[in-house]
Amino acid sequence: MKPVNVGICGLGTVGAGTFNVLQRNLHDIARRAGRPVRIVHIGARRDNPACQLDGVKVSRDIFAVVRDPDVHIVVELIGGMTVAKELVLAAIAAGKDVVTANKALIAVHGNEIFAAAEANNVVVAYEAAVAGGIPIIKAIREGLVANHIQSLAGIINGTGNFILTEMSEKGRAFADVLAEAQALGYAEADPAFDVEGIDAAHKLTILASNAFGIPLQFSKVYTEGITEITSEDVQFAEELGYRIKHLGLARRTEEGVELRVHPTLIPAKRLIANVNGVMNAVLVFGDAVGPTMYYGQGAGAEATASAVIADIVDIARDIDSPGLVPHLGFSVETTDLPVLPAEAMVTAYYLRISVKDEVGQMAKIAETLSMHGINMEAIIQKEAPEGELLVPLILLTQPVREKAMNAAILSIEALPAVTEKVVRIRVERLDS
């Protein structure tokens, strides 16, 4: 199929991330989009050492990308409101589809931009504007399309959540954590957008319009930041069974819609109360589906690029033909990646071994495991329950191939002190 030609304006963090992910996953993306996605023009005031730009046309004037007849989709990643708005409107006027990650631009000028796009029969996509890599716009307006949405609540500013998490987990003071966040590069040098809730209000504005079918109304969001939260309040909240999170909340009531951003006590047992550090999450209540939640990185070069590229592919799938998504996600041939037999799988194990309560048994079992190349991470050895001769021995192993574990268990079960079958349950850290 014919490639779709993309022009990227802006080669900062997100621009570089988008460029690099599109290059790295070229083949997968083409199989999923049904056509190659090709970067044909970059507009950037300067190159970014993170990107290998060989063979790509680069202009210092970003408007050259909009004027380029080869460019089908203009990706706006310059940020800010003035030039970005001009650029997006120029792209629309030139009949190009637009993808942007610019939440301020959409929240404040979205109504005007979308009207222009509809008049020119082009698309302006903005998944990356809210909650980084989490496909929350798609979830609300496609995945939950059947629902009368009642409310939504989101942790949609990673810096704010990092600060509150540190205050809660380590009893640190606000100013102290903010300074660290700035040093780590999470917070802007001027952190007002993060800690005063403006960034969250931008995102909430966009979420609420998609949930309720109302125009974008950024100026009507009640916005309160986290600058007044003290570690004292965090502690009292814990005592009462709550966590303090900076939430964006949108709720339908009989009278209208509440749009608000403020620090909020939420019951500690709620899943969203356990979303910590820089992570984002959005909880949505629909009348049919009930509660659903979406969790992931709300910022970062490649997480945001993930959403930018999803928008590009949505547009690419729709060119020439209806936007069919391949039945199993990938078009044309499927790969010949084999499914492994159970013996080839690698995982850590929990083992519970009932052993006769005699000296030296633990050593024998450890030796057996070691012979099969299996290392231990943790051991619990219990006293024999009153009147019983067997002691439960609990082991956590490091990851090992299933085949080795099968052999080790056979050897352990052959030991004279082991008279019952070894109980084994697999262990996964789920950290990658």
Added chain:
Amino acid sequence: MKPVNVGICGLGTVGAGTFNVLQRNLHDIARRAGRPVRIVHIGARRDNPACQLDGVKVSRDIFAVVRDPDVHIVVELIGGMTVAKELVLAAIAAGKDVVTANKALIAVHGNEIFAAAEANNVVVAYEAAVAGGIPIIKAIREGLVANHIQSLAGIINGTGNFILTEMSEKGRAFADVLAEAQALGYAEADPAFDVEGIDAAHKLTILASNAFGIPLQFSKVYTEGITEITSEDVQFAEELGYRIKHLGLARRTEEGVELRVHPTLIPAKRLIANVNGVMNAVLVFGDAVGPTMYYGQGAGAEATASAVIADIVDIARDIDSPGLVPHLGFSVETTDLPVLPAEAMVTAYYLRISVKDEVGQMAKIAETLSMHGINMEAIIQKEAPEGELLVPLILLTQPVREKAMNAAILSIEALPAVTEKVVRIRVERLDS
């Protein structure tokens, strides 16, 4: 715009849910789909008292729906494999798009069904087949399309998770909780599909193909159930800092793909370890986006209907024109739902009041709140810190209109014993 005509085959739990949600949210769904979605024909062996079928054509022969020239989309909700497969293939042969919630059918016969669909240029959509109302298929093949997916892990059988949650939280035995789950209607009378992992293996098969671009290979999933898990193992796992969950896991390795369903120890601090009861969640690791997680109800009439209707609307949006999703999710006019001013918002409050350490102050504050119609839920009264004259008084109120709270706080701050500003943080239960 011209309506899209839907025929529903099967009027059991999910069929009735789909019918009812489509009727109830008719207007919202039409605004989002860009055209009305109309049920024109129902095929069911018997009526369902949960549905008001007046004015809808009903056939006792479900194949009559497939033969009906008015029907554009056939929705297969009869379950099972034999007749369901015939029905879906007949619909495809008749040139109709198909929506199904049938995970067994897709996991086992999907390769054949999709080949037939592609040959006939129709769509077979199956969002509802995995994790009920959670839009996980859409997330993987559209939202995360930029990513080389490394692994995914899901709690994708609600009954199994309910059983393990009860064992973990209440120390109950497996057989005991299973009996309760059956009584509550969560588990089938023959619970093998749930507790032996077959249902989870069906869903994992579908997830893995979409994540990795491999054909459906149900027979190659290593599958282990939860019937051997004892409360003893649950307790030992807790001691080690883990929870036991029944996971479907798919992971790309250098050699191939691991596909496995088995009980798994996972670190208790992971968000997915805290997904309890009948809820489902799927954690996906992409190379660009990092970890993302999707949470919600994995079963139930209307939660599943939510996914069925999302598929119908995806197809409806694509008829005649590229499948444009409206910029703010809803087409044509936006509603005039007003955004409420801050004073009209209703929320509960946490108040921290610094009070002079004198008798009777608490009573005065309680009286003031009561005068403004504000009820209390909880109180913490602390001793004055050494050498300080002010005592912190912490109150949690019931939900109240912001305006009343503003007035109450002014009155409290006017009390002689209150010399500092009242600290207030809003409280939300986030349970609806």
